[in-house]
Amino acid sequence: MCGAGDMETSAMIKGIGVDVVEIRRIREMIRKYGDHFLQKVFTPAEVAYCEKAAVPEIHFAGRWAVKEAFYKALPRECQTMSGWKSVEIVPGESMVPMVLVCSDFLKSGMDKCGIERWLASISHEKQVCVGVVVMDGKE
Amino acid sequence: MCGAGDMETSAMIKGIGVDVVEIRRIREMIRKYGDHFLQKVFTPAEVAYCEKAAVPEIHFAGRWAVKEAFYKALPRECQTMSGWKSVEIVPGESMVPMVLVCSDFLKSGMDKCGIERWLASISHEKQVCVGVVVMDGKE
């Protein structure tokens, strides 16, 4: 009884997601569909950030990978609440990207599922990007 | 004293595994060794599922990656109890594969090690697949 409050603070893993993206595939989608593709998948801040980079498609690919990994890590009932632009990848300090949940609808769904924390990591090579997301929270 | 029960519910990370597979390598193994290879590594349900796909080797490679990642995430004392077909990768809803532990021997070993949960994620590209598995449980 007396420990009931503590139980709620005990965290467990709630989700994991990984995504690997061949940069060439993103480059081709940008070439073929241009702004239409970019505006469907990325927020204005993400587009602005990537387009400032020397090789924008590497950064678009990295953000794509983290968005996909985040989606896969979500509980199923939250996935239906989630679209490409429900989250924004914010370039964190020291190579650690932050995933901002922009959609209040999705955020409240994640709260209901007990998700308290999510962490992301991203890696770029010449040909591929990999994104990983892990979530934890209470039972 | 009164909190002893709660301590057992507090989870910690017990294992992580990652595996990257070049699909070409799986394709060559299927070409060379055919059913002998498939039946050694995959359960009948996994074979049936992958062979229905347009490009079966992509799905065999993905399952291979998750099996390897699961094995790497296991505590060492459980790895010796584990073979290729001790687990079955079940295509979950919404891109989330489930790892079913088919072997009672392995399952009881994992119980003894305090492993309560395991989550998997998988990603396919044209040339590579990546699988990740994370496990948590009590101390």
Added chain:
Amino acid sequence: MCGAGDMETSAMIKGIGVDVVEIRRIREMIRKYGDHFLQKVFTPAEVAYCEKAAVPEIHFAGRWAVKEAFYKALPRECQTMSGWKSVEIVPGESMVPMVLVCSDFLKSGMDKCGIERWLASISHEKQVCVGVVVMDGKE
């Protein structure tokens, strides 16, 4: 009140890191910069271990990937305490590499941040290596 001690034992995810490395890139760095590169990035034990392997650059690439993933998983305040040789990748049994924190400075920083555990996994293919690190601990 009575559960206060338990709360401190409840673990949460503190960091995740992923790194993908094209082996060709490491091979070129070894060819260009040789020992200067190896001694800057790897500990003597790591160099000795990799150079005994049939294809050393695969193992150097794997260690590079785990070092990068470890760095990304660290809290920001610990990253500034960390260099290439602050950690040593020890070939664990059964395909599970261990990350030894060699630097007392970094170790005490991680303690202050509440990091209690870190687990790593590594995967090698012909062209790429992937490393993943996850950390947990108390709030």
